[in-house]
Amino acid sequence: MYQTIHEPIWVVGIYKNAQFIPKKFKWKDQELYISEITLSNNVKDGAILKRWYSVIAENNLYRIEFNRTSEQWQLLEIWVE
Amino acid sequence: MEKTILHVDINSYFATMLQQENPALRGVPVGVVKDAGRTCLIATSKEAKLQGVSTGFRKKDALQICPNIICVPASFERYLDTTKRLQKVFASISPSIYIYSLDEAFIDITDCRKHLYPDVHLLGKNIQEHIKNELGSWVTCNVGIANNRLMAKMASEVAPKGDIIEVTSKNKEALLASTPFKDVCGIGYGLSKKLALYNVYYPYQIRFIPEDELLALVGPFWATELQKIAYGEEPHGLSQLDREQPHMKSVGRSITGYRLYSDPTEIKHILRNLSLEIIEKVRTMHLAGRHISIGLYGQADSWSTHITLQSPTNHVFELLTQVDKLYDQWDHSFKVIKFSVRLSLLHPQQQDQLLPAWQKLESVQKALDTINSKYGRFTAHPAAVPAQKDLIHPEVTGFLGDRLYQLSTE
Numbered sequence: 001m002y003q004t005i006h007e008p009i010w011v012v013g014i015y016k017n018a019q020f021i022p023k024k025f026k027w028k029d030q031e032l033y034i035s036e037i038t039l040s041n042n043v044k045d046g047a048i049l050k051r052w053y054s055v056i057a058e059n060n061l062y063r064i065e066f067n068r069t070s071e072q073w074q075l076l077e078i079w080v081e
Numbered sequence: 082m083e084k085t086i087l088h089v090d091i092n093s094y095f096a097t098m099l100q101q102e103n104p105a106l107r108g109v110p111v112g113v114v115k116d117a118g119r120t121c122l123i124a125t126s127k128e129a130k131l132q133g134v135s136t137g138f139r140k141k142d143a144l145q146i147c148p149n150i151i152c153v154p155a156s157f158e159r160y161l162d163t164t165k166r167l168q169k170v171f172a173s174i175s176p177s178i179y180i181y182s183l184d185e186a187f188i189d190i191t192d193c194r195k196h197l198y199p200d201v202h203l204l205g206k207n208i209q210e211h212i213k214n215e216l217g218s219w220v221t222c223n224v225g226i227a228n229n230r231l232m233a234k235m236a237s238e239v240a241p242k243g244d245i246i247e248v249t250s251k252n253k254e255a256l257l258a259s260t261p262f263k264d265v266c267g268i269g270y271g272l273s274k275k276l277a278l279y280n281v282y283y284p285y286q287i288r289f290i291p292e293d294e295l296l297a298l299v300g301p302f303w304a305t306e307l308q309k310i311a312y313g314e315e316p317h318g319l320s321q322l323d324r325e326q327p328h329m330k331s332v333g334r335s336i337t338g339y340r341l342y343s344d345p346t347e348i349k350h351i352l353r354n355l356s357l358e359i360i361e362k363v364r365t366m367h368l369a370g371r372h373i374s375i376g377l378y379g380q381a382d383s384w385s386t387h388i389t390l391q392s393p394t395n396h397v398f399e400l401l402t403q404v405d406k407l408y409d410q411w412d413h414s415f416k417v418i419k420f421s422v423r424l425s426l427l428h429p430q431q432q433d434q435l436l437p438a439w440q441k442l443e444s445v446q447k448a449l450d451t452i453n454s455k456y457g458r459f460t461a462h463p464a465a466v467p468a469q470k471d472l473i474h475p476e477v478t479g480f481l482g483d484r485l486y487q488l489s490t491e
Contacts, residue, residue, distance in 0.1 A: 001153075002153070002154070038101060038102050038103065038104065038217065039098070039101055039102040039159070039216075039217060041158070041159045041162040041163065042162050043158040043159070043162060045457040045458055046453050046454045046455065046456065046457045046458045046460070047454040047455060048455075048456070048457050052158075052159065054102040054103070056104065061102070061103050061104070061105065079103055079105060081105065
């Protein structure tokens with residue numbers, strides 16, 4: 001099941017073909033390296049644009065969000081077996 | 082010139098996208114529920130279908146048949162974004178596309194087949210590859226190719242997962258004689274049940290029902306439609322897709338609750354909450370409507386009523402007032418599980434009214450629109466609606482009945 005987290009995270013990534021690709025993120029003092037982005041989506045909340053990434057880091061699936069208006073990152077959910 | 086239509090259907094869309102997102106779900110039976118705590122499966126993965134669990138199953142029944150099924154809440158915003166990406170893929174193939182639902186589309190390549198796509202089977206394969214590149218390697222789709230939408234859709238419905246079927250004069254009759262009604266576009270459960278009384282289970286068999294008997298059984302409209310389907314011709318419903326719809330005629334919203342409701346305050350709150358979403362949609366599309374209806378559904382009972390206003394509205398306060406008035410007509414004779422609100426007779430809002438009362442409502446509404454577009458949907462809303470944390474938020478339906486709103490408002 002997905003466990004709701006909704007906590008701020010700090011993300012490092014690269015730009016490739018005019019697209020940001022997250023490579024690692026820091027959450028609760030741990031650095032997690034992203035090995036795969038399995039899905040990414042643009043979503044809208046009113047005029048606020050958000051980008052959702054589902055990423056695999058350390059063999060776990062994380063749903064992270066980039067708020068394109070406030071330019072802040074958030075860890076939304078983690079998959080727990 | 083004979084038409085060439087492709088029907089592309091993503092296999093088990095909701096479940097497949099969840100599996101694409103989460104490798105832990107790949108290859109295992111997955112049931113999709115609308116939300117955490119919901120018990121009805123709105124979609125299932127191909128692995129679950131193989132074990133006999135399909136859409137509409139209750140979670141506890143699914144677990145009995147398939148104890149290792151994993152039930153995951155749907156993510157409608159992701160599906161909608163994915164559909165928009167699919168729309169771009171299809172639009173790169175032909176300018177003539179129709180997104181039929183969240184996970185399926187018709188692509189008309191009649192005008193470009195000769196020069197661009199002489200080998201339609203190869204085109205089908207390219208579409209499948211393109212979709213994998215765009216959405217992920219786990220995502221597969223069926224492609225049906227025919228000279229009309231009915232046969233193209235029928236072909237993709239019966240094709241094995243990830244396959245391509247082209248309907249030709251050689252296999253058309255066989256397809257009509259072997260495709261059960263559940264896979265035929267336009268024939269619903271009730272109609273197929275009626276036809277089953279005559280031991281008619283496949284479109285081809287309709288050809289042998291005497292005309293007067295068919296007329297007596299299903300009436301004049303369906304008798305004509307069924308005759309068309311029996312010969313693989315496009316029925317009215319599908320041929321209407323060519324007709325351009327300038328704007329939505331109505332916007333409605335319904336929701337099934339988690340339990341039965343009897344408290345009038347709770348019921349009113351839900352109806353008002355659904356009204357918020359309707360107003361947001363009609364205002365985004367610059368429409369206003371005159372006909373308001375509400376419906377309440379219990380386990381065995383239902384009740385609905387409506388009102389037609391003298392002038393169109395797209396103001397939340399006016400809609401809430403009217404919805405409350407309509408609700409007050411109800412006799413509270415049953416507990417409610419499903420709620421619906423609809424605003425119809427929609428027309429483009431062409432000019433502002435001069436009445437001071439209207440202008441006051443409009444200025445308040447504009448302020449709400451500005452706040453909500455800047456800080457997020459329903460950030461500011463009338464106090465008569467529940468608190469933010471308890472709000473029901475919009476969702477996309479698989480049928481994509483509001484495609485004009487969802488696919489054209491960017």
